[in-house]
Amino acid sequence: xxxTKFVSYxxxxxxxxxxxxxxxxDLPNGAISxxxxxxxxxxxxxxxxxxxxxxxxxxxxxxIYDASTYxxxxxxxxxxxxxxxxxxxPNGKLLVSGGLDKTVRLWETETGKLRCTREEHTAPVRTVxxxxxxxxxxxxxxxxxxxxxxxxxxGGKWSxxxxxxxxxxxxxxxxxxxxxxxxxxxxxxxxxCQIKIGGNHWNVVSxxxxxxxxxxxxxxxxxxxxxxxxxxxxxxxxxxxxxxxxTLIGHTNAINAVDFSINGKVIASGSSDKTVRLWxxxxxxxxxxxxxHTGGVGAVTFLGDKALTGTAFAKDKALASGCSxxxxxxxxxDKVISTK
Numbered sequence: 001x002x003x004t005k006f007v008s009y010x011x012x013x014x015x016x017x018x019x020x021x022x023x024x025x026d027l028p029n030g031a032i033s034x035x036x037x038x039x040x041x042x043x044x045x046x047x048x049x050x051x052x053x054x055x056x057x058x059x060x061x062x063x064i065y066d067a068s069t070y071x072x073x074x075x076x077x078x079x080x081x082x083x084x085x086x087x088x089x090p091n092g093k094l095l096v097s098g099g100l101d102k103t104v105r106l107w108e109t110e111t112g113k114l115r116c117t118r119e120e121h122t123a124p125v126r127t128v129x130x131x132x133x134x135x136x137x138x139x140x141x142x143x144x145x146x147x148x149x150x151x152x153x154x155g156g157k158w159s160x161x162x163x164x165x166x167x168x169x170x171x172x173x174x175x176x177x178x179x180x181x182x183x184x185x186x187x188x189x190x191x192x193c194q195i196k197i198g199g200n201h202w203n204v205v206s207x208x209x210x211x212x213x214x215x216x217x218x219x220x221x222x223x224x225x226x227x228x229x230x231x232x233x234x235x236x237x238x239x240x241x242x243x244x245x246x247t248l249i250g251h252t253n254a255i256n257a258v259d260f261s262i263n264g265k266v267i268a269s270g271s272s273d274k275t276v277r278l279w280x281x282x283x284x285x286x287x288x289x290x291x292x293h294t295g296g297v298g299a300v301t302f303l304g305d306k307a308l309t310g311t312a313f314a315k316d317k318a319l320a321s322g323c324s325x326x327x328x329x330x331x332x333x334d335k336v337i338s339t340k
Contacts, residue, residue, distance in 0.1 A: 028292020028329060030336060032318060033070045035328040037063055042322025044086040044097075045301040051092025051109050054303070057083035058326050062097060064109070067303065070330070074112040078105060085128045087137065096137050098125025104139045104150070120148060129173040129180065138180050140171040147173065147182060174217040181221035185212045195221045195238055202238045207247070216267075218260040223281070225267055227255030233269055235281060246284030250277060256297060257321075262304040266337065268319055270297030276321045278337055288336040295324035303330070 040059020047054050054065045062076035081100035088095055095107040104118040123143030130137045140147045145168050170185040182196040193204040210229040217224045227233045233248040253273035267279045276290040299322035319331045
């Protein structure tokens with residue numbers, strides 16, 4: 001009897017090991033982990049080192065995972081349409097989401113409690129950003145040309161601003177020590193970008209030949225990237241608004257997502273061509289291509305805490321990318337490039 005039990009025990013251990021090996025073999029080359037959610041396309045990803053959490057917006061739901069073990073912690077639901085934007089507060093205790101249902105929602109990350117829902121926007125909310133001190137956050141919608149500022153501690157509206165332009169195609173908001181940095185893309189041809197830092201405005205005429213899908217900001221908006229349906233990414237510095245720093249060419253379909261590494265030296269891009277690419281910001285050189293997604297890549301996020309930018313703790317060790325098929329892959333960027 002004891003021998004039979006021992007043999008059965010060895011069989012179970014062997015089966016478990018084989019299962020792990022099969023799972024590891026199934027991972028795409030360069031991947032650390034793959035999370036299959038299947039709630040809908042992954043349109044937004046947020047990471048918090050403070051909370052040690054990874055938030056993934058798939059369809060109408062937000063899945064919260066332990067950022068160290070990749071174990072699912074909780075499910076946040078309440079949105080009635082796809083979620084398009086996510087951001088953690090610097091201390092990791094709050095999470096803001098915005099979506100196609102035109103709402104902004106504020107969540108407590110420890111409990112998953114929905115603290116408040118705001119319905120002042122009259123169009124989909126595609127961008128959200130927290131201030132570096134965590135005392136307020138912003139939400140933006142290009143369809144209603146509105147950027148709103150909120151106090152997260154009570155969920156009340158602090159103020160709102162409305163654009164006088166009616167042809168805004170895209171709004172992006174980033175946080176700086178001087179306040180928010182607002183960037184807008186206009187529908188006019190040639191396609192124009194406007195960066196607002198404090199009371200200063202800079203206008204840039206892009207060289208894209210088709211509409212811009214994504215606008216990413218770095219270093220208070222002084223450096224920014226535009227990703228287009230024309231399959232290219234352009235990098236800009238506001239000191240030279242006549243010419244881009246470089247044009248990144250290599251994707252074979254529309255650019256859907258762009259993110260800067262914390263030190264600003266590397267940029268990641270996700271495309272409808274099902275790939276994720278890494279680029280050198282200074283030279284425009286293509287550094288690496290990750291393959292393994294079965295659908296278009298709609299979100300990319302370096303897993304480094306942007307609230308810690310400029311500190312010794314601000315290190316990018318991995319990259320997360322979300323796919324239209326409801327999966328998320330975490331890539332080991334340390335093994336393919338240097339982010340120092």
